[in-house]
Amino acid sequence: MENDIIIKVDHVSMKFNLASERFDGFKEYVIRSLKKQIKYNEFWALKDVSFDVYRGDSLGLIGLNGSGKSTMLKTIAGVLKPTKGTVSVRGNVAPLIELGAGFDFELTAKENIYLNGALLGHSREVMQEHYEDIVEFSELREFMDVPVKNFSSGMVSRLAFAIATIGIPDILIVDEVLSVGDFRFQQKCEQRIRNMMEQGATILFVSHSIQQVKDICNKVVWLEHGVMKRFGDALEICEEYSQI
Template sequence: MDKEMVIKVDHVSMKFNLATEQYSGFKEYVIRSLKKKISYNEFWALKDVSFSVMRGDGLGLIGLNGSGKSTMLKTIAGVLKPTEGSIWLQGRVAPLIELGAGFDFDLTARENVFLNGALLGYSRNIMEENYNDIVEFSELHDFMDVPVKNFSSGMISRLAFAIATIGIPDILIVDEVLSVGDFRFQQKCEARIRNMKDNGTTILFVSHSIEQVKSICNKIVWLDHGRVKAFGDAESICDEYSKLQ
């Protein structure tokens, strides 16, 4: 039986306007803007990108820094709207794109569990049902009543990952989150991701570790200066990419 498509990226391009000059402050910027004396350079972070992803696939995005990987994930997550083209999604998306995104750092970890859950579209009842699992998985038992501003980046990563992976989301987006923290916890996160994939969750994954990508993903989009250089089998494309490193 053919797999069901859950993501379709159709000729997507993303343009940013980069100011060509530096300004001494916001006031100067506003004045020059009102006088229309600001010049920009166009920068295309993505250019005519197309691919589709099926339910239960693990799709890795690889490429050098600045190739457009994170921009692509942000357009799929709805954080950015593409300049050209369209993105179609089916199902609920759980994004893990930036550490601490959606957290209020003045609140405790316990309070942020419910705040972040609400931002992901979960009711308070669902968060209460999953609270113990979040604490157990994140291994932050002794720190749940501590303000998040006192957390290390590794602790924030643990909490964010534990919240985003409750239940079985349709699509999980992971951008470099597993690069933070100790190796044992990274393995624990990888195991949970593989389990979610086995249960039908579609994974979009970015990591500097090609071995990590090969472990989780069965398909690859290789981006080069915002364009698709290759799309297909993870093993063969990762091996080709590794030869250039």
Template sequence: MSILEVKDVSIRYMTGDFKDIGLKEYVMRRIKGNYKVREFWADRHVTFTLEHGDMLGIIGTNGAGKSTLLKAVSGIMEPTEGTIHRQGTIAALLELASGFDGDLTVKENAYLRGAMLGYTRKFMNETYDQIIDFADLREFEERPFKQLSSGMKSRLAFSIASLVEPDILILDEVLSVGDGAFRKKSEKKMREIIEGGATTILVSHSLPQVRALCSKILWLHKGEQIAFGDDVQGICDRYQRFLDGKEKL
């Protein structure tokens, strides 16, 4: 049985003017039938399956629905239509800067994030040095977290999450953080996780990264599924032609 089955999934957002007008005006407009609600479909009819050890690359321009789909797959939100069946444990890195406290030190935040991921204090004590060294933050460990660059924060988040041995690992633009040396380290770590049998989903704007790492690929555009399959090179070539304006959808 597949470890992940996404079948005909659509995700809708409802938008209105409630936050702009306040509760009293909202009630009055509802009574008068003058309250406008708009629908926005972030994803429409997305279908794919993954087996143990697959690495899926999700590509698409901004606004394609990639991050919204990941939230549904990880269980953060439910699809409006369709079904998602998962097997085993899931670890997701979606918003890397979330879950940290800017006033705490880097070391304190490492323990905080570890606790949020369900790691025990004993586990964190045993692996802290590995975490901080992998993230290249040894000289910053006693500094307030808010002093770090966004790349440094992402490196710490990735380093902590990479200690997990999940059945499904979800990464949203994680491997694009940091300098070239860290990207090589993170890609090497990803290969170790994949070779360990984890099924991985990676959202990336780096086609070379997708070409090098992924065994399957999903192309989304404005919420619509354009292509899915194991012809990673072929679909990447087609997507590049689209980006270059040489192919229309």
């Protein structure tokens, strides 16, 4: 069974230093920072969290705002390095954490498809191969030559989701992105995630919708103020969480 572990989170803690005072501007902040005149408060977003994710699992992370869910996902995705502990990941990761974060809003949608694909590690040939699928899934064909700065936030999210979900990654990280577009498009996104699961992808999923977590996940990590309160069967823990 050890060979089937695709993600191992081992006693992970994450500390952030928060400035305890306000500044009149960025210049003042830089000057006082260089002079080491800023006082910080320690904030532990994660505290000694450990769990294993097996290949093919669909793991939900639940908890109130500020419980550490997104920090945990960013740690697994390699965006953040834990203050203590280790995260081991086997396989390639497709993170759907901040949709559109890699876009250049002055460029057209078509240009951003190739740019965002490159940022995700895909070659131009791969993006050409998947271009039609991205356009069709995003439902933005008539806007491909329009600068993304003229898009609504929903259009940006739809394009970003279509790009990020090409192919079948070993691990798909989904953070609150099933709220993109209208209800019909949300269902379309959910179905694409299910198709990935059926083809063997491991899913890490964060949503404020407990029903979505129940529908998609077989296991759940329940975080509370950075501490893991429960880990186990999704339906059982979601029912308990719904009672609070």
